[in-house]
Amino acid sequence: SQKIEQNSEALNIQEGKTATLTCNYTNYSPAYLQWYRQDPGRGPVFLLLIRENEKEKRKERLKVTFDTTLKQSLFHITASQPADSATYLCALENAGRRALTFGSGTRLQVQP
Amino acid sequence: DAGITQSPRHKVTETGTPVTLRCHQTENHRYMYWYRQDPGHGLRLIHYSYGVKDTDKGEVSDGYSVSRSKTEDFLLTLESATSSQTSVYFCAISEDGWDSSSYNEQFFGPGTRLTVL
Numbered sequence: 001s002q003k004i005e006q007n008s009e010a011l012n013i014q015e016g017k018t019a020t021l022t023c024n025y026t027n028y029s030p031a032y033l034q035w036y037r038q039d040p041g042r043g044p045v046f047l048l049l050i051r052e053n054e055k056e057k058r059k060e061r062l063k064v065t066f067d068t069t070l071k072q073s074l075f076h077i078t079a080s081q082p083a084d085s086a087t088y089l090c091a092l093e094n095a096g097r098r099a100l101t102f103g104s105g106t107r108l109q110v111q112p
Numbered sequence: 113d114a115g116i117t118q119s120p121r122h123k124v125t126e127t128g129t130p131v132t133l134r135c136h137q138t139e140n141h142r143y144m145y146w147y148r149q150d151p152g153h154g155l156r157l158i159h160y161s162y163g164v165k166d167t168d169k170g171e172v173s174d175g176y177s178v179s180r181s182k183t184e185d186f187l188l189t190l191e192s193a194t195s196s197q198t199s200v201y202f203c204a205i206s207e208d209g210w211d212s213s214s215y216n217e218q219f220f221g222p223g224t225r226l227t228v229l
Contacts (some may be wrong), residue, residue, distance in 0.1 A: 008152070030131060034216075036218075042223070043204070043220030043221055044220050045140065045220070049216075089155070094157060097157070097170070098159075098160070098162055099157050100216075102147075102154050
């Protein structure tokens with residue numbers, strides 16, 4: 001079955017450093033992959049989408065890579081700030097449905 | 113925030129009682145979704161709708177039913193609530209189109225915290 005894996009352990013980094021989060025998937029060849037941010041007690045918010053024919057996508061301090069051979073996406077936040085502290089979810093198209101399958105998310109904590 | 117509201121925001125109920133959660137949107141988006149979010153499981157799709165009266169099941173649909181009689185409203189019903197349905201429920205919407213050129217970004221509501229005792 002389609003499976004998405006994100007590191008369940010929280011990632012703790014110092015302010016100003018680059019945070020790198022990983023999303024691995026199996027048993028699927030998605031046309032695109034999305035990243036969302038979720039703050040406690042709130043719904044996820046869309047950040048970026050990267051298509052299968054794109055190796056890298058950038059938006060301000062965010063960068064996403066997509067390696068369809070490795071079946072992996074990396075999500076980078078450069079010059080991280082305490083305000084970046086949140087849980088980050090990756091998502092890809094749910095096979096056979098017009099919907100998304102989400103990973104369980106990785107919690108990022110940026111220390112001042 | 114996208115125009116999505118969920119009601120109620122919090123509910124405590126007893127095992128065996130029926131519960132209906134409502135999602136309302138003002139964006140006129142075609143697709144609407146219900147997810148549940150539990151620790152260690154992330155967001156799991158319960159049901160979704162691709163138009164008025166058009167719905168389909170997600171991975172965890174057992175024990176849930178949905179209805180969509182108007183574009184703006186998507187109802188999730190637990191016919192007989194069980195303790196395993198204690199969770200946070202999120203509604204989401206997205207615009208039409210699932211071809212490779214469309215974005216399919218999803219907009220989420222604020223969530224409903226449901227506790228079944």
